[in-house]
Amino acid sequence: MNSIIEQLRNRFSEALVAAFGSEFAETDPLVVPASNPKFGDYQSNLAMSLAKTLGQKPREIAQQIVQHLEVSKLCEPAEIAGPGFINLTLKSSYLEARLNAIQSDSQLGAEKAKTPQRVIVDFSSPNIAKEMHVGHLRSTIIGDSIARILEFRNHDVLRLNHVGDWGTQFGMLIAYLREAYPEALTKRDALELEDLVKLYQKAKQRFDEDEEFRENSRQEVVKLQAGEEDSIRAWELLCEQSRREFQVIYSLLDVELTERGESFYNPLLPGVIEDLDYQELTEVDAGAKCVFLEGFTNKAGEPLPLIVQKSNGGYNYATTDLAALRYRIQQDGAERIIYVTDAGQADHFAQVFQVARRAGWIPEGVKGQPDGSPVLVHVPFGLVQGEGGKKLKTRSGETPRLRDLLQEAIARARADLETRLQEEGRTESEEFKDKVARVVGISAVKYADLSQNRTSNYIFSYDKMLSLQGNTAPYMLYAYVRIRGISRKGNINFEQLGTDAEILLQEEAELVLAKHLLQLSDVLKEVEQDLLPNRLCQYLFELSQKFNQFYDRCPVLQASEPQRTSRLVLCHLTARTLKLGLSLLGIPVLERM
RNA sequence: GGGUGCGUAACUCAGUGGAUAGAGUAGCGGACUUCUAAUCCGCCUGUCGCAGGUUCAAAUCCUGCCGCACCCGCCA
Numbered sequence: 001m002n003s004i005i006e007q008l009r010n011r012f013s014e015a016l017v018a019a020f021g022s023e024f025a026e027t028d029p030l031v032v033p034a035s036n037p038k039f040g041d042y043q044s045n046l047a048m049s050l051a052k053t054l055g056q057k058p059r060e061i062a063q064q065i066v067q068h069l070e071v072s073k074l075c076e077p078a079e080i081a082g083p084g085f086i087n088l089t090l091k092s093s094y095l096e097a098r099l100n101a102i103q104s105d106s107q108l109g110a111e112k113a114k115t116p117q118r119v120i121v122d123f124s125s126p127n128i129a130k131e132m133h134v135g136h137l138r139s140t141i142i143g144d145s146i147a148r149i150l151e152f153r154n155h156d157v158l159r160l161n162h163v164g165d166w167g168t169q170f171g172m173l174i175a176y177l178r179e180a181y182p183e184a185l186t187k188r189d190a191l192e193l194e195d196l197v198k199l200y201q202k203a204k205q206r207f208d209e210d211e212e213f214r215e216n217s218r219q220e221v222v223k224l225q226a227g228e229e230d231s232i233r234a235w236e237l238l239c240e241q242s243r244r245e246f247q248v249i250y251s252l253l254d255v256e257l258t259e260r261g262e263s264f265y266n267p268l269l270p271g272v273i274e275d276l277d278y279q280e281l282t283e284v285d286a287g288a289k290c291v292f293l294e295g296f297t298n299k300a301g302e303p304l305p306l307i308v309q310k311s312n313g314g315y316n317y318a319t320t321d322l323a324a325l326r327y328r329i330q331q332d333g334a335e336r337i338i339y340v341t342d343a344g345q346a347d348h349f350a351q352v353f354q355v356a357r358r359a360g361w362i363p364e365g366v367k368g369q370p371d372g373s374p375v376l377v378h379v380p381f382g383l384v385q386g387e388g389g390k391k392l393k394t395r396s397g398e399t400p401r402l403r404d405l406l407q408e409a410i411a412r413a414r415a416d417l418e419t420r421l422q423e424e425g426r427t428e429s430e431e432f433k434d435k436v437a438r439v440v441g442i443s444a445v446k447y448a449d450l451s452q453n454r455t456s457n458y459i460f461s462y463d464k465m466l467s468l469q470g471n472t473a474p475y476m477l478y479a480y481v482r483i484r485g486i487s488r489k490g491n492i493n494f495e496q497l498g499t500d501a502e503i504l505l506q507e508e509a510e511l512v513l514a515k516h517l518l519q520l521s522d523v524l525k526e527v528e529q530d531l532l533p534n535r536l537c538q539y540l541f542e543l544s545q546k547f548n549q550f551y552d553r554c555p556v557l558q559a560s561e562p563q564r565t566s567r568l569v570l571c572h573l574t575a576r577t578l579k580l581g582l583s584l585l586g587i588p589v590l591e592r593m
Numbered sequence: 594g595g596g597u598g599c600g601u602a603a604c605u606c607a608g609u610g611g612a613u614a615g616a617g618u619a620g621c622g623g624a625c626u627u628c629u630a631a632u633c634c635g636c637c638u639g640u641c642g643c644a645g646g647u648u649c650a651a652a653u654c655c656u657g658c659c660g661c662a663c664c665c666g667c668c669a
Contacts, residue, residue: 035612045611048649058649082612083649127669164669262669288667298665299594310667317669344663346597382598383662420631452606456599457662464605468631470617471606478631486628526609538607541616552624552633571628593631 003111003521004074004098005031005042008088011071012044018068020054039081040089041515047084058084092505095514099573102518104499108577110521112154113528118333119155121147122324123340124250124257127164128242129173129200132249132402134384134392134460135342141449141586142381143340144255145533148584153528158258158332162324163246165239165261168314169200171221174234175213176203178220185234196241221314225266245403252406252442254586265323269315272323273308279359287311291355296347306351321352325376326361336375338531343380343455350378379531382457384449392460410441412462417593436593440466440474443587447473450585451537471541473587476578479544480589482551483575486568490557494572497565504566509550516546517573520581533585540581547574 002010012029030045047062054061062084069078075088102109123143126132143159151157176199177184206213224231243259250257273289276282281291283305290305298304308319328334339349353376356362362375386392394400414437421428428436448465452458468474487494505511516539523539526532556567579589 030611032609032611039612043611045650048611051649085612125669168668286666290666295596296665297595301595305666307667312667314667316667318667320669341669342663343598345669347664348669350597380598389662416631424629453608456606459605461605464618467618472617474631478629482629482632489628530609534607538616545616548632549634551628552630555628557628592629 003525004090004518005033005522007074008042008044008071011069011074012046012065014070015065015068016046019064020050034087037512039085040079040087041075042088042090044086044088047080047086051084062086090515092511092514095505095511095518096503098518099503099514099569100500102573103501103569108520108573108580109518110152110524110580116154116156117335118158119150119336119338120158120160120328120332120334121150121338121340122160122162123147123338124255125162125164125341126242126246127169128239128261129169129196130164130242131197131399132246133399134402134405137402137405137445138342138381138384138449138454138458139340140250140253140255141446142379142454142533143338144253144586145446145450145536145584146338146340146379146531148586149524149527149533149536152584153524155336158334159256160328161257161259161261163259163261165235166263166266166320167317168217168221170224170235170238171217171219172203172207173200173238174220174224174231175216176206177234177238179206179213179216184237185230196238249402249406252403252438253446254442254588262317262320265320265327268323268327269319272319272326273315275326276308276322276355276359281355281358282308291358293351293354295354296351304351306355308355318348318352321348322355322359325352325356326359329361329363334375336377338377338379340379340381343382346378346380349376353378377531379454381454385457385459387459387461389457389459406442406445409445409462409466410437412466413437413441413444416440416466416468432592436590439588439590440477440593443473443477443582446586447476447537450533451541453532453534471537474593476540476544476582477587477590477593479547480575480578480582481591481593483547483571483578484591486556486571490568492568494568494575497569497572501565501569502562503569504563506563507550507554509546509553510567510570513543513546513550513570513574516543517570517577520577524584536581536584540578540585543574543577543581547578 009029009031012031013025013027016024016027016029027046027050030049031042032045034040034043044065046065047058050061051058059080062080066078066080066086069086071078071088073091074094075090079087081087098109121143123146124136124140126136147157147159180199180202207217220231224235273282276291282289283292284290285305288305288307288311289309290307292303292305294303296304306318307316308322309315325337328337341349356376384392392400394404414433417433417436417440444465448460449458451471465472466474468478486492503514505514519539523536527536550570554567556564556571559567582589
C-alpha cells in the first residue's frame with residue numbers, strides 16, 4: 001500500500017502531464033503536508049514554480065492542474081488559495097478505510113524497505129580501562145535507535161562496538177601493572193574497574209613524568225604486538241574487567257552490540273599499508289608514512305597528511321579505521337556504514353573516507369543510495385553539557401560516571417513516584433515501584449537525548465527530562481498508560497475487537513488523531529534517510545498530544561455504539577503506534593505508572 | 594591562520610525553498626461527582642546574529658562580516 005502522500009504525488013504528476021504534456025512527467029509535483037491545518041492536509045506548490053516556464057499566471061496553472069486532478073476517492077475537492085497553492089483535505093471516508101486496513105497489519109501500515117541493505121552501525125565504542133562517559137551515552141542511545149529503526153525497515157543490520165582495546169595506552173597500563181600490582185597480572189578479579197580507572201590515571205602520570213617508564217611502556221607494546229603470552233594475558237584481564245562494567249550499562253539501557261574492537265583489525269594493518277602503497281597513495285614524510293589529502297591544508301596552506309604509519313613503524317587510529325572500513329566492505333559486505341560519534345571527529349572521518357575512495361575500496365554500485373546519499377555516513381552529535389552550557393560535572397566537580405548518572409535518574413524518578421503515590425493515597429508493591437522508576441528514569445534520559453536534533457549540543461537536566469509535563473518520556477508513557485486504563489476499567493480486551501470493527505470519524509479530535517496515526521510510515525522512511533531520531537520523537541509527542549485531546553473531548557466507555565467500538569479501535573491503534581514508535585527509540589511501555 | 598558546525602520567544606529547542614515562523618517550559622487565567630488532572634483549554638512573548646545576493650517565494654540556498662563551540666602532523 002502506497003502512503004497517502006505518494007498516491008497524491010502520482011495523481012499530481014498525472015494531472016500535470018494531462019494538462020501540459022508529457023515533458024512534465026518527471027517534474028516534482030511538490031506535494032507536502034499542509035503548512036497549517038487551516039489549509040487542509042496536503043498542499044502542492046507546483047503552480048508557482050511553473051509560472052515562468054509556462055508563461056502563465058500561477059492561479060491559472062493551478063486551475064488547469066485541478067481540472068485534471070483525479071483524487072475524489074481520497075480528498076474533498078481541491079481548493080486554490082493565495083498565489084496558487086493547491087490545498088487538499090482528506091475525506092473521512094478515506095481515512096476510515098485506511099485505518100481499517102491498518103488494524104489487521106502488525107506493522108501498522110509502516111512499509112518495509114523495498115531493497116533491504118546490509119548496514120553496519122558503529123556506535124558506543126568506549127575505551128578499555130576508562131570509564132564510559134556522557135559522550136558514549138549519546139553515541140549508544142542514538143546509535144541504538146538508528147539501528148532499531150533500520151532493523152524495523154527490514155535492513156540487515158550489524159551493530160558493532162568498536163571498543164578501544166588496543167594501542168599504545170596498553171603498554172603504559174601493563175607496565176604500570178607490573179610495577180604496582182604484579183598479582184593482578186595473574187589473578188582474576190584482583191582489581192575492580194574503579195581501580196582500573198585510577199590505575200589508568202596513575203599510569204598516564206608515570207608515562208608523562210618518567211622517561212624510563214616511557215621506555216618500559218614501549219617495550220610492553222612491542223611484547224604485546226608480538227603476542228607474548230604474559231602480555232596477552234594481562235591485556236585480556238584488563239579487557240575482561242572493563243567489559244563487565246560496560247555490560248552493566250548496556251543491560252540498564254537494553255542495548256545489544258557485537259563487540260569488535262580495534263584489536264580485531266590488528267593483524268590486518270600491514271595489508272592496509274601494502275594496499276595503499278600498491279595504489280601509490282603513500283609518501284614518507286619526516287619518517288612517517290602518509291597519504292596527502294585533497295581539500296585539507298595545514299597552517300601553511302600545504303596539503304595535510306593522513307598519517308597511516310608512524311615513524312617508529314607503529315600504526316594509529318587512522319590505520320585501524322581504514323582497516324575496519326575495508327573489512328566491513330570486503331568481508332561483511334556492508335552497503336551502508338554508519339558511524340555514530342561526536343562532531344569533533346568529522347574531519348577525521350572525512351579524511352578516512354577520502355582515502356578509502358581513492359584506494360578504490362568502495363565498489364561501483366554501492367557508491368551511493370538511489371537518492372544520492374553516501375554509503376559511508378558519519379552521524380555526528382554535539383556535546384553533552386551541564387546547566388548553563390558548562391562542562392557536565394558532579395557536585396564535587398568530577399566528570400560524572402555513567403552508571404551514577406543513570407542511577408541518579410532512576411532515583412529521582414522513584415522519588416517523584418513515591419510523592420505522587422502518597423498524594424493519591426495509593427499503595428504499590430516494591431516490584432512495581434522499582435520497575436516504574438527504572439523505566440521512567442532510563443526512558444527520560446534516552447528521550448531527552450533523542451528528542452533533540454543530534455547535531456546541536458545538548459544540555460543535560462534531570463529536572464527537564466523527568467518533568468511530567470511537556471515533550472518528555474513520562475508524558476508519552478502516561479498517554480499509553482491512560483489507554484491501558486480504559487482497557488482495564490471497561491474490562492475490554494483490545495485484541496478481541498476484531499480487525500473489521502467499524503471506524504467512524506465524526507469529532508474533530510477523532511479526525512486529527514486518525515490523520516496522525518496514518519503518518520507513521522512516512523516518518524520512519526524519513527528517519528531511515530536522514531538518521532535523525534528526533535523526527536520520530538516529534539511524531540510520537542504530537543501523537544500523545546492528539547490522543548490526550550481526544551481523551552479529553554471524546555468519552556470512550558460511556559459512548560453508545562457504534563461510536564464506542566470505533567473509539568476503542570482508535571485507542572488500540574494509538575497504543576500500538578506508541579508502543580511501536582517508542583520501541584524504536586529503545587523505550588518500553590508500562591501498563592500503569 | 595585554515596576548516597567544520599551553530600546563532601530562532603525570558604529559558605530549552607523544532608522548523609522539508611512556500612501562505613501570518615512553531616512547540617515545550619516558565620508566567621498569567623480557566624476546567625476535576627468523569628476512562629489516572631502526570632491531562633486539557635485560553636492569554637502573553639520574535640531585529641529568525643548583521644549586511645548584501647539568488648528566487649515568483651529565503652529562518653532555509655550563496656557571499657561577506659560579528660559572536661560561540663569544536664577540529665587542524667605521528668592520541669582516539
